[in-house]
Amino acid sequence: LSPSNGTAPTPLTNYLDTQYYGEISIGSPAQMFNVVFDTGSANLWVPSYSCSPLYTACFTHNRYDGSKSRTHIKNGTGFSIQYASGNVRGFLSEDVVVVGGIPVVQVFAEATALPAIPFIFAKFDGVLGMGYPNVAIDGITPVFDRIMSQHVLKEEVFSVYYSKDPMHKPGGELVMGGTDPEYYTGTFNYMGTSEAGKWEVNMKGVTVGEEMLFCKEGCTAVIDTGSSYITGPASSVSVLMKTIGATELAEGGYTVNCDLVKSLPSVTFHLGGHDYSLTEEDYILWQSQFGEDICSVTFRGLDVPPPTGPIWILGANFIARYYTEFDRRNNRIGFATAV
Numbered sequence: 126l127s128p129s130n131g132t133a134p135t136p137l138t139n140y141l142d143t144q145y146y147g148e149i150s151i152g153s154p155a156q157m158f159n160v161v162f163d164t165g166s167a168n169l170w171v172p173s174y175s176c177s178p179l180y181t182a183c184f185t186h187n188r189y190d191g192s193k194s195r196t197h198i199k200n201g202t203g204f205s206i207q208y209a210s211g212n213v214r215g216f217l218s219e220d221v222v223v224v225g226g227i228p229v230v231q232v233f234a235e236a237t238a239l240p241a242i243p244f245i246f247a248k249f250d251g252v253l254g255m256g257y258p259n260v261a262i263d264g265i266t267p268v269f270d271r272i273m274s275q276h277v278l279k280e281e282v283f284s285v286y287y288s289k290d291p292m293h294k295p296g297g298e299l300v301m302g303g304t305d306p307e308y309y310t311g312t313f314n315y316m317g318t319s320e321a322g323k324w325e326v327n328m329k330g331v332t333v334g335e336e337m338l339f340c341k342e343g344c345t346a347v348i349d350t351g352s353s354y355i356t357g358p359a360s361s362v363s364v365l366m367k368t369i370g371a372t373e374l375a376e377g378g379y380t381v382n383c384d385l386v387k388s389l390p391s392v393t394f395h396l397g398g399h400d401y402s403l404t405e406e407d408y409i410l411w412q413s414q415f416g417e418d419i420c421s422v423t424f425r426g427l428d429v430p431p432p433t434g435p436i437w438i439l440g441a442n443f444i445a446r447y448y449t450e451f452d453r454r455n456n457r458i459g460f461a462t463a464v
């Protein structure tokens with residue numbers, strides 16, 4: 126912990142602008158893990174040493190071995206968590222977890238069932254949920270709450286920077302206790318979270334080019350550091366894709382003709398009295414595969430059933446453009462222009 130200002134930075138790695146993760150340790154002596162700091166969930170899990178060999182994804186990642194840690198405390202309660210892209214099952218354990226140099230005694234899950242789809246594609250080992258306690262499975266106190274109760278942070282906030290340039294070092298940064306002026310310009314615009322207990326805000330509309338096409342009566346937007354893309358209701362996203370001339374791929378992705386990219390309209394999200402625009406540079410992933418250019422659109426249709434849905438999820442491609450401060454003290458989210 127940098128003694129001078131009560132903030133604790135963790136550098137993040139950027140994998141293809143779609144996965145951002147940083148290092149934590151669990152146990153004594155320290156066992157190292159790469160985790161996504163995920164505002165869309167509130168539990169910590171890492172692959173378990175006792176993961177069945179049936180699950181290949183466990184063996185391509187670091188696994189926690191409680192028997193090798195002198196501070197391990199056995200628990201054994203069952204655990205299961207669902208994400209939009211996949212589910213994880215396992216059991217609970219307790220040990221010393223160190224995040225940004227701050228140690229906490231933490232109940233977390235050891236994953237014993239890690240489906241290959243999608244975890245074989247995960248560059249990270251596990252997930253550290255940065256959500257509110259009331260979304261935590263099994264009522265477990267989340268890591269950030271345990272850190273706040275130590276009163277070592279200058280402010281009860283954390284901030285996330287996701288770089289957009291794979292060559293940029295670091296690929297991103299989580300700051301607990303404040304913000305990092307190195308990674309944003311201008312001032313923060315704040316908006317209250319829509320219901321205390323989730324990192325979501327009321328959105329007043331989505332504009333494509335100059336025309337407001339979606340969410341005209343208002344809707345909910347989740348600010349989700351654990352999602353790669355922006356998702357919206359499937360019907361809205363398919364209209365959006367038609368408007369920009371994108372074609373749908375088999376697995377639900379969209380591509381556009383790379384020659385047309387520069388003429389694509391901006392997509393603007395109206396949040397908290399301010400407009401947050403993404404240009405084609407922000408929402409087109411330009412990849413070269415087998416010598417040809419593929420321009421995929423980083424929007425996905427996703428229908429989240431009521432009462433949670435219908436919602437828009439603003440993920441990594443949004444956060445890469447707008448540096449985000451998550452304020453637990455005031456239950457608000459702040460955006461500033463990322464550099």
Ligand SMILES: CCc1nc(N)nc(N)c1-c1ccc2c(c1)N(CCCOC)[C@H](c1ccccc1)CC2
Nearest residue numbers: 144145161165208209210243246247350351352353
């Ligand atoms: C971080 C946990 C999480 N939290 C929340 N709120 N939403 C979702 N969707 C995830 C989630 C679960 C699993 C995976 C994931 C994300 N991935 C994306 C990392 C995003 O890092 C910022 C990768 C991926 C690769 C290929 C295709 C789909 C997904 C690996 C698999």
